[in-house]
Amino acid sequence: MVTLAVLGLGNMGSALAHCLLKAGYSVCVWNRTPGKTKPFSELGAVICTSPEDAVAASDFVIVCIKSHKETVELLSGLCVSLSGKTICDMSTGDTSDADSLVSFLNGNNADYMLGMINAYPSGIGNGDTTILTVGSAGTWDRYGEVIRSLGGKSAQVGEQPAALAALFAGLFTVRQGFMFGMIYGALVCQKAGVPMQVYADQLPATIKLVNDYHDLFARTVPVGDYDDAEASLKVYALAQEDALTTCLSLKAPADFIRIMHDRTKAAWEDGYGDKQLTSLVEHMTDA
Numbered sequence: 001m002v003t004l005a006v007l008g009l010g011n012m013g014s015a016l017a018h019c020l021l022k023a024g025y026s027v028c029v030w031n032r033t034p035g036k037t038k039p040f041s042e043l044g045a046v047i048c049t050s051p052e053d054a055v056a057a058s059d060f061v062i063v064c065i066k067s068h069k070e071t072v073e074l075l076s077g078l079c080v081s082l083s084g085k086t087i088c089d090m091s092t093g094d095t096s097d098a099d100s101l102v103s104f105l106n107g108n109n110a111d112y113m114l115g116m117i118n119a120y121p122s123g124i125g126n127g128d129t130t131i132l133t134v135g136s137a138g139t140w141d142r143y144g145e146v147i148r149s150l151g152g153k154s155a156q157v158g159e160q161p162a163a164l165a166a167l168f169a170g171l172f173t174v175r176q177g178f179m180f181g182m183i184y185g186a187l188v189c190q191k192a193g194v195p196m197q198v199y200a201d202q203l204p205a206t207i208k209l210v211n212d213y214h215d216l217f218a219r220t221v222p223v224g225d226y227d228d229a230e231a232s233l234k235v236y237a238l239a240q241e242d243a244l245t246t247c248l249s250l251k252a253p254a255d256f257i258r259i260m261h262d263r264t265k266a267a268w269e270d271g272y273g274d275k276q277l278t279s280l281v282e283h284m285t286d287a
């Protein structure tokens with residue numbers, strides 16, 4: 001069986017190591033602050049006092065620290081060969097840091113895998129958890145099973161690090177857009193004296209509509225068909241205008257709704273008024 005290492009036993013690294021041990025893998029663990037390795041000796045992990053020991057003993061090395069930049073710093077300081085190893089960085093990072101990490105690993109004859117974990121530590125090991133990876137050819141064939149034990153819906157999405165960073169940005173934006181929507185929504189309600197509990201209690205009804213938004217998106221954007229709108233872009237533009245005017249008249253922050261309003265209005269002015277709202281993907285690509 002493959003020998004694994006986990007470098008970094010923070011909240012996420014600990015969850016990964018724990019899950020791999022539970023799945024029956026042989027796991028070496030290391031953490032910069034040694035105390036965090038303690039619980040893992042009882043779980044059967046090989047406790048390493050240096051990252052060199054962990055790397056030397058393993059074929060597949062999962063790093064889960066701060067970002068790709070720290071991963072390069074950590075690995076470049078090691079006095080052990082990385083040649084023939086597969087380094088899987090589960091730390092987050094931007095496109096240029098990902099490129100630097102991959103070229104560093106290529107230069108050291110190591111294979112790379114970069115992973116994006118779409119879960120909290122408590123979700124690691126669940127059948128419906130997704131970890132998306134990019135990796136050099138063959139890495140998924142060799143180690144995909146390990147990643148699937150950490151998240152049952154995990155998949156490799158190609159070889160390009162930029163694809164993973166873009167997917168991270170694209171998916172994170174959705175979650176954050178939702179969170180910021182609630183924050184801005186709270187601020188306008190507060191201005192009108194709506195109790196926050198009333199606002200919070202009304203959110204589930206609107207959240208149900210998010211599934212319909214997703215259905216519409218998935219039906220229209222991948223095929224680029226924006227005709228036959230049940231609710232046209234101009235209907236949304238008018239509703240956004242109402243929301244914007246309300247925010248302004250109550251002196252609530254209006255920048256978030258203004259972005260939506262201005263983008264939708266511009267598309268309407270360019271002849272998209274009767275199309276689906278999702279036609280903004282086409283309009284903004286061309287803009």
Ligand SMILES: NC(=O)c1ccc[n+]([C@@H]2O[C@H](COP(=O)([O-])OP(=O)(O)OC[C@H]3O[C@@H](n4cnc5c(N)ncnc54)[C@H](OP(=O)(O)O)[C@@H]3O)[C@@H](O)[C@H]2O)c1
Nearest residue numbers: 008009010011012013032033065066070091092117120121
């Ligand atoms: N937590 C989540 O929900 C979640 C979800 C998805 C992805 N992630 C990603 O997972 C990574 C780790 O997150 P976390 O939540 O586990 O963070 P955390 O609990 O703050 O732990 C950070 C870990 O990184 C180590 N570390 C930091 N800088 C280091 C360096 N320069 N050299 C060596 N070790 C270093 C820390 O070691 P010490 O113990 O010595 O400080 C610690 O083990 C991040 O990239 C994060 O974005 C986290």
